[in-house]
Every structure is written in structure tokens, then in C-alpha cells.
Amino acid sequence: MNWQQDEPKVIDEEMLKQAIEEQGPQGQAGDISKKEGIQYEDVLQLRLDYRNILKIFHLWHFTSLTKLQLDNNVIERIEGLENLTNLVWLDLSFNNIQVIEGLEALVKLQDLSLFNNRISVIENLDTLQNLHILSFGNNAIAQLENVLYLRKFKHLRTLNLAGNPICEEESYKTFVTAYLPDLVYLDYRLLDEQTRETANTKYKYAVEAMQQNELQEQQAMEAQKISNEELQLHKDAFVEFLNGPQLFDSMFDEDPDGEKLALLPGMEALLESYPCKMEALCVQIFDAGLTQHAQRTAEVESFFTCSHEAVADNRQKAAQIAADFESSRRQKIVEMQQITDVELLEDNISSCQEQASQLSETLMSLELQLVDQLEDIFKDFERNISDMVGGFIEYVQGIFAQCRDLENQHHEQQLEIALATLEKVVKNELEEEIPDDMAMLLVDKDTVTNAVSASHDTHLLKIDNREDELLTRINSWMSGLLKSVCDHEHTSCAFRH
Numbered sequence: 001m002n003w004q005q006d007e008p009k010v011i012d013e014e015m016l017k018q019a020i021e022e023q024g025p026q027g028q029a030g031d032i033s034k035k036e037g038i039q040y041e042d043v044l045q046l047r048l049d050y051r052n053i054l055k056i057f058h059l060w061h062f063t064s065l066t067k068l069q070l071d072n073n074v075i076e077r078i079e080g081l082e083n084l085t086n087l088v089w090l091d092l093s094f095n096n097i098q099v100i101e102g103l104e105a106l107v108k109l110q111d112l113s114l115f116n117n118r119i120s121v122i123e124n125l126d127t128l129q130n131l132h133i134l135s136f137g138n139n140a141i142a143q144l145e146n147v148l149y150l151r152k153f154k155h156l157r158t159l160n161l162a163g164n165p166i167c168e169e170e171s172y173k174t175f176v177t178a179y180l181p182d183l184v185y186l187d188y189r190l191l192d193e194q195t196r197e198t199a200n201t202k203y204k205y206a207v208e209a210m211q212q213n214e215l216q217e218q219q220a221m222e223a224q225k226i227s228n229e230e231l232q233l234h235k236d237a238f239v240e241f242l243n244g245p246q247l248f249d250s251m252f253d254e255d256p257d258g259e260k261l262a263l264l265p266g267m268e269a270l271l272e273s274y275p276c277k278m279e280a281l282c283v284q285i286f287d288a289g290l291t292q293h294a295q296r297t298a299e300v301e302s303f304f305t306c307s308h309e310a311v312a313d314n315r316q317k318a319a320q321i322a323a324d325f326e327s328s329r330r331q332k333i334v335e336m337q338q339i340t341d342v343e344l345l346e347d348n349i350s351s352c353q354e355q356a357s358q359l360s361e362t363l364m365s366l367e368l369q370l371v372d373q374l375e376d377i378f379k380d381f382e383r384n385i386s387d388m389v390g391g392f393i394e395y396v397q398g399i400f401a402q403c404r405d406l407e408n409q410h411h412e413q414q415l416e417i418a419l420a421t422l423e424k425v426v427k428n429e430l431e432e433e434i435p436d437d438m439a440m441l442l443v444d445k446d447t448v449t450n451a452v453s454a455s456h457d458t459h460l461l462k463i464d465n466r467e468d469e470l471l472t473r474i475n476s477w478m479s480g481l482l483k484s485v486c487d488h489e490h491t492s493c494a495f496r497h
Helices: 013-023 027-036 145-152 172-179 193-236 246-253 256-261 267-336 342-426 445-496
Strands: 045-047 053-055 067-069 089-091 111-113 133-135 158-160
Touching: 013 045, 145 172, 145 193, 172 193, 193 267, 246 256, 246 267, 246 445, 256 445, 267 342, 267 445, 342 445
Parallel strands: 045 067, 067 089, 089 111, 111 133, 133 158
Antiparallel strands: none
16 A cells, blocks of 8 residues: 555545445446435435544535444544534544544434544533443543543443543442443443442442532522523513613712712712612513513414414415316316217317316416415504504603603702702811712812712713613514515515416
């Protein structure tokens, strides 16, 4: 074998065609298959072993593949497999792979062999929850903790780790047996009851502690999932973070003057009622948003249901008309075969042609009726959605106006307190000790007024921005929805024609 033949290769079209021809039907069936052409999408099994492959490539068309052999090559990286989502069996043994990666999309995978590679860490297999058989034999796995990662695979029954440094650990077998209690075969051997009892005795409390930790982690993940789903619902309703003090807090987060003004005598009582009132207004928007989101969702579902029912009913009528015509045509043909009079036969042929023409006109009329019906359904939907969104916008604008009124009241009261405090300072009548931050404001009337106005402007800007964001997003959603529905209806009509 010369140097060129030993040179590492990338999977290419020529290699794939050769492999499929070698593994496909032979003889006459093979000749027919070659003439018809190779359809990669139909291939179920593929062997690419012993081909000196360095890089996995050109496999994205094999979407029906269930079994793939890439063993005994020189592959260094797992890649190019993301489209093989029907893969059940994958052999990557006897390669040069150092890192487990690129397998996330293979969620149906049950049997995976990475035997005789250079892997030191078991990782990046989280999505492969259907794994039954795993082989990591003859690798560089040295830490027993790698076994703990495999606890998440509830269907795992066969595991091979033979030939790794961890196998030299005295407690290796009992450790694996204890932490993977559902395992049936380890390193080609059936796990016996004595081994299980020994493992259970030795690691009982450690395993129980780990189970407790896993349970807590699972509960935390489920809670986080619920929280994420709730947040997504709030975002879909355009009212996220309006069910609490978040808007009020944001008004003061970037308000350095407000922090200083809060130290003024009398401000504590003012700031006790203000956030509660602001939060109450925000909650009104939040509740209305969720209510209207449910109504919009129901309206969208109703629209698609009505549209699909209209199309289905129209198709059923058209199919029945066509079936009746076909039945009549067949009967007419039988009758015409018995006719010997030429003029009578021509009259019957003319009658059949007229009936065919009537059929075409009837079907076309039925199609036009459907188009008109779908247009009416869409107009009703467009009007209903527009009315819903318009009513919600009007309500929201009213609540945000109340938020601004509340801020204006706060501003006036704050300015009054600030000027009264300044007057006391000037007259040296202030009994409380003045903090340095506050003293910087109480220099003169302009300084105080400017600080109060700056704080007020910051608060109003936050309110305006949140209102603008809500209105922009809901209008954008409505425009996008109506456009997509309209485009879909036009495309469907063009397709039917």
C-alpha cells in the first residue's frame, strides 16, 4: 500500500457511493438500483469502517439512517452528525477521539461505542436519555467520579469501562454497582447478587445522600422550569415584571439624586405609600394583560379552526361532486357501448362533454365560494384582534397616565419638602443632623429644584419607556400575525388554483 492510500481522508461523495453500492443489493437488483440512482434519504444502515477517515463530512442527507459504523478510522473529532436524528446505533470505536461532543441531536440513540479512543472525561451526553448500551473501554478515564455522570441515564443496562485507569481502583466494581443500581452488565459480565449486596452495604449512606441531592436538584430544576414558563407567558402577554415593584424599583435604580432626596426629613412617610400605589397600578396592567392574552389566544385558535373546517367542508363537497360525476360517467360509458345509432351516440358524447364542462364550472364556483368564505373569516378575525389590541392599548395608556399622575404628585410633595428643609437650613432651624450627601443639595433653591426635577425626569422616563415598549411589542405582534395569516391564505389559494 503506497503513501497516497495511507493518507487520512475526508468522507466525500465518491466514498459514500462506493460504500452504499458495496453494502446494497447485488446482481440484477444492484444494477437496477444503480440505474435508478442512490437516494441517501432512504439509506437505513451505513458502514464506513477501515477507510482511514479523519473528518466526518457529507452525511447530512442520511436523515433516515438508524445504524452507522465509523469504527477503525483516524477520526479526531465527533462532528457532522446533527441531521442523523433517527440514529439508534453508532460505532466510533478505534479512533483518536479525545472529547465527547457533537451528539446532542441524536436523541434516539440506544447503543453507543467509543471503545479504544483517547477520552478522559465522560460528558456532553445529557440529551441521549434513551441509551441502553455504552462502551468506553480502552480509553483514558481515570476518575471514578465519571461514573456518577451516568446516573442520569435511567435506561442504561450495559456499560463497558474495561481497560481504563479507573479499573485499577480496588473499589471500582462495587462503586459502579452501587451508584448505577439498574446496571445489568459491567465490562462484559453479568453483575451478580453478591456484588450488589457488597456494593449496597459499602456505599448505602453515600448513595442515599446523593439521591437526596439529586432529588433537591430535580425539584429546583422543575421550579426553575415553572418559573421560566411563567415568565414566558408574561412576555407573550407583554406584561413581564409588572406584577410587583419592579417598575418602581427601576425608577430609583438609576436615580442618584433620588437617593439623596430620600434622606430629607419627612420623605420616609412619603416613600411608604408611593411604591404601594405604583405597584397596584402595575398589577392592574399585569392582570389585564394576562386576561387579554388568553382571549387573543382563544381568538387565534378559533380562527384557524374555522378556516380548517371551511376548507375541509369545501373539499368534502368537491370530492362528493367529483365522485357523483365519475359514477355517472362510468354508467354513461356502459350505456354508450350498447348504442349502434351514430347520431344518438354523438348526442350522448355531446351530453358527456357538457356535463364535464358543468363539473368544471361547479368546482370552480365551489372554489370561489371557499375564497370568499376564507376572506370573510379573515376579516372577522382581523377586526376582532384589532378591537382586542386597541381596547387593551387604550386601557394600558390610561393606567400609565395614572402612573405619571402619581409621579407628578410625588414630585410636587417632594419639592415642597425639599424647599421647606432648605428654608430651615438657611434659618438654622433644622433639628436633625444633615448627612453630607444631603448637605450637597441644600446649597440654594436652584440646586434643590434641579435635583428634584432631575429625579422626576428619571422616573417619568422609566414609565414612558415601559409604556412605549409594551405598545410597540403588541402592535408589532398584531401586524406580524395578520401578515403571516394573510400570506398563508394567499399561498393556500394559489396552491389550490
